[in-house]
Amino acid sequence: MPLTRRKMKQFCLFGVATLLVFVLYKSLASTEDLQPNALHRDARDNEILPLASGEHRNQQAIIEQQRKELAEAKAKIREIEAKLGRLEANVPRKYPDVRFLNYKNRKRILITGGAGFVGSHLVDFLMMEGHEVIVVDNFFTGRKRNVEHWLGHENFELIHHDIVNPLFIEVDEIYHLASPASPPHYMYNPVKTIKTNTMGTINVLGLAKRVGAKVLIASTSEVYGDPTVHPQPESYWGHVNPIGPRACYDEGKRVSETLSYAYAKQENVKVRVARIFNTYGPRMHMNDGRVVSNFILQALRNETITVYGNGKQTRSFQYVTDLVDGLVALMVSNYTQPVNIGNPVEHTIEEFAVIIKDLVGGTSIISQGAAVEDDPQRRKPDITRAKRYLNWEPRVPLKVGLEKTIEYFRRELDRANHSERNVFMPDNKSKKSEKILV
Numbered sequence: 001m002p003l004t005r006r007k008m009k010q011f012c013l014f015g016v017a018t019l020l021v022f023v024l025y026k027s028l029a030s031t032e033d034l035q036p037n038a039l040h041r042d043a044r045d046n047e048i049l050p051l052a053s054g055e056h057r058n059q060q061a062i063i064e065q066q067r068k069e070l071a072e073a074k075a076k077i078r079e080i081e082a083k084l085g086r087l088e089a090n091v092p093r094k095y096p097d098v099r100f101l102n103y104k105n106r107k108r109i110l111i112t113g114g115a116g117f118v119g120s121h122l123v124d125f126l127m128m129e130g131h132e133v134i135v136v137d138n139f140f141t142g143r144k145r146n147v148e149h150w151l152g153h154e155n156f157e158l159i160h161h162d163i164v165n166p167l168f169i170e171v172d173e174i175y176h177l178a179s180p181a182s183p184p185h186y187m188y189n190p191v192k193t194i195k196t197n198t199m200g201t202i203n204v205l206g207l208a209k210r211v212g213a214k215v216l217i218a219s220t221s222e223v224y225g226d227p228t229v230h231p232q233p234e235s236y237w238g239h240v241n242p243i244g245p246r247a248c249y250d251e252g253k254r255v256s257e258t259l260s261y262a263y264a265k266q267e268n269v270k271v272r273v274a275r276i277f278n279t280y281g282p283r284m285h286m287n288d289g290r291v292v293s294n295f296i297l298q299a300l301r302n303e304t305i306t307v308y309g310n311g312k313q314t315r316s317f318q319y320v321t322d323l324v325d326g327l328v329a330l331m332v333s334n335y336t337q338p339v340n341i342g343n344p345v346e347h348t349i350e351e352f353a354v355i356i357k358d359l360v361g362g363t364s365i366i367s368q369g370a371a372v373e374d375d376p377q378r379r380k381p382d383i384t385r386a387k388r389y390l391n392w393e394p395r396v397p398l399k400v401g402l403e404k405t406i407e408y409f410r411r412e413l414d415r416a417n418h419s420e421r422n423v424f425m426p427d428n429k430s431k432k433s434e435k436i437l438v
């Protein structure tokens, strides 16, 4: 009997309904299976028992494993968040309020060796004045720490570069400070010291020539060697041993000066030459090795203060901010001949040891050790030129500057207790004490 249209429709509807019921049943059953505590009816005793199949145990193990991984991930996130917090705390989000300079007055200033002791104080001064400052440093004696408070500032840039290699940037002024300045540092690698002060200076003068920048070369009182004229005026030609242990620095700086005036004469480069005398202050390295840092650290640690030689040799010490003022005054001046920048107050090294011991207090004794080869015996700047042409003279008295420096080293020692990298190893073994002075 042929099926009527109506019957066929009823038949189809019944089929679809059956299919739907079947699908619904299956899906319910599978959902139930997934429940860890799913119950099922045991076929033998007709009791309702927890699912005890191997499959179920696997599922429980997987869920347990996932819970464990989640807990571990959460702990890791907490750890990373704490680390981020610590890192953020080290990055100053607030910078000192720098002066606003309009486009016409704002200069782009390169400081080679700008992460060093003197360089970083110059960076601070020029940044506060509102200039754009680019620091180039190879970090041999310079440290990122000295300029970290400017990292991220829109006027500041730090370039890791060795000035022995050429540099191509656009700048208006260059302060060429790159070179180790402490005797143990510059004697450590004499060839590198010579390269820095010759090839490095050629690269700086070449850059100045290309972009028309004014250059200030950081020269030194060491160009006078062990002087036979006292105090030392700029007109004195010096008394240098060209093959002695200090020659790499002394002769390197003398060539640096010669190069500067050769570029000025031949290429019309605008050069300024500062002859810097002994300088001290915060940010000197704990391992600097020069007399100020050595004596202060020895006194703070109640160790023997080691005077090299008989202590009758003299030095004149200037505080670092006075030096920065002098360098800037020289750069802006029209004076092109070398200028001594130093403090003319002179002390014997023996007196200096007593001054530091008295300021620090403590129980150190002062003793004499072996003399240093070619150690200049008298040094005191004649600053008539600086006074006349730059209207500059030092302002910070020795005791005021030393107190600030002692405070700085006190903090550095505290810090060193928390960081093995900074631990100071005084080189006292090589300088055997011979005679106790105080």
Ligand SMILES: O=C(O)[C@H]1O[C@H](OP(=O)(O)OP(=O)(O)OC[C@H]2O[C@@H](n3ccc(=O)[nH]c3=O)[C@H](O)[C@@H]2O)[C@H](O)[C@@H](O)[C@@H]1O
Residues within 6 Å of the ligand: 181, 182, 183, 220, 221, 222, 249, 276, 277, 278, 279, 280, 289, 290, 291, 292, 294, 295, 306, 307, 308, 309, 313, 315, 349, 372, 375, 376
């Ligand atoms: O401080 C500086 O600005 C100058 O330092 C050094 O010149 P120097 O005067 O020999 O520096 P120091 O090593 O500090 O020595 C000063 C005097 O103290 C003596 N000294 C040094 C260290 C020490 O532990 N004990 C000690 O008696 C030295 O023998 C020397 O007579 C550099 O050669 C100069 O270029 C630099 O300008």
